Amino acid sequence: MLIKARGVPIWIQCLEALLRLLPQDHRLIPDIRRNLKYRQKGYKGEKSSDYYASLLDQKEFLILHDLTLVHKKLRFQSDTLILTARFFLIIEIKSLEGELFFNNETGQLTVSRHETVTGADNPLIQALNHCIQLRGWLEDRKINEIPIEHLAIISNPRAVIRCSNYETARHVGTDKSLPLKVMELSKRYKKELLTEKELKKIAKAFKKAHSPQPINIMGFYKLKHDELLKYIACTNCGFRPMVRVRGLWHCVNCFANSKAAHVEVITDHLLVKGNRITNRECRDLLGITSVKLANKLLTGMNLHKEGNTRSRSYSLKLQ
Ligand SMILES: [Zn+2]
Known part of the structure; x- marks a missing residue:
C-alpha cells in the first residue's frame, strides 16, 4: 500500500x-x-x-x-x-x-x-x-x-x-x-x-x-542576490515587468493580462532564496508599493505563515 x-x-x-x-x-x-x-x-x-x-x-x-x-x-x-x-x-x-x-x-x-x-x-x-x-x-x-x-x-x-x-x-x-x-x-x-x-x-x-529542507542553491553556485532577475515576466511574450492594472498583471508590450502571474515568480524566489519572503521583499520583487496588495497576493498562495503582522514571513510547504 x-x-x-x-x-x-x-x-x-x-x-x-x-x-x-x-x-x-x-x-x-x-x-x-x-x-x-x-x-x-x-x-x-x-x-x-x-x-x-x-x-x-x-x-x-x-x-x-x-x-x-x-x-x-x-x-x-x-x-x-x-x-x-x-x-x-x-x-x-x-x-x-x-x-x-x-x-x-x-x-x-x-x-x-x-x-x-x-x-x-x-x-x-x-x-x-x-x-x-x-x-x-x-x-x-x-x-x-x-x-x-x-x-x-x-x-x-x-x-x-x-x-x-x-x-x-x-x-x-x-x-x-x-x-x-x-x-x-x-x-x-x-x-x-x-x-x-x-x-x-x-x-x-x-x-x-517527514521533514524536507530547502537547498542552499545560491550558496551551491556562489550566486549573489542581485544576479537574479526581478519582476514578473509576461506569460505571453516574456517582456519584463508586467504591471498591476485594475486587479490584473498587464503587459505593456503585447497587452496580455494575467491573474496569477505572480505565483511562479514568488514560488521561484522562495525555492532559491532559502524559502522565506516578507511583505517588503515581495513588494520589491514584484515592483509594487502597496502593502495591502502584497499581503493579499501572499495570503492567496497557500503558504506557511510565521511571525506577527510586522515581521511576518511566508514559506512554501515543502513536500
Ligand atoms: Zn507580453
Whole structure:
C-alpha cells in the first residue's frame, strides 16, 4: 500500500526555478542545465523503480517514497522505505552507467566506463548508514525489535552489475528485479513482530515526521542576490515587468493580462532564496508599493505563515 508518494525532487524544482530567474546569457546556465539533466535522469530512475515497487502485495508491504527524517539533529533521506510486520527495508536507487563492481571487502563501488575506472558513491553503504540512523529513530520511539534490511537498486537498464560475493549480490538489483529482491529478502523473516494496527500507526508516524529542507542553491553556485532577475515576466511574450492594472498583471508590450502571474515568480524566489519572503521583499520583487496588495497576493498562495503582522514571513510547504 502506498503511504507516501514521490514528488518532484526539491533539487529539480530549485534548478528549474533558477533557470527562470537568471538572464539567459548568465555564465552558469550551461552548468545548471547539465545538473538538471543529471537530476532528471535520477528522478526518472526512481519513478521507474516506484512502478516495480507498486507490484508488491498491497496489503503486506507499506511503501513510503522519498522520506526525510531527522535523528540527532541530522537529516537522512531514504529513496524508498518499505514496512512489513516482519521487517523494514531501506532502498537506495541510483542511475549509474557503465560496469559497476560492488566490493564487499572494501565497501567500494567502482565504475568502469570508456576504459576508465572511477570510484562512486556506494548506494549499499548509504543504505547501511541509513539503517543505523533509522534504528536510532525507531529506538527513540520505543520500537526496538524490528529488523532493518537494505537494498541498492540500479535503475539504468544499460548498467552491468558485478558483486564480489553472493551475500552482496542479494542486496543489489535492477528496477525490474525489485519485487523479486524484496521477496527474497523477505524469506529471511518469518515472525510477525507487529500487528496490522501497530504497523499502520508506525507508517503514519513516518509520514508525519517527514521533514524536507530547502537547498542552499545560491550558496551551491556562489550566486549573489542581485544576479537574479526581478519582476514578473509576461506569460505571453516574456517582456519584463508586467504591471498591476485594475486587479490584473498587464503587459505593456503585447497587452496580455494575467491573474496569477505572480505565483511562479514568488514560488521561484522562495525555492532559491532559502524559502522565506516578507511583505517588503515581495513588494520589491514584484515592483509594487502597496502593502495591502502584497499581503493579499501572499495570503492567496497557500503558504506557511510565521511571525506577527510586522515581521511576518511566508514559506512554501515543502513536500
Ligand atoms: Zn507580453
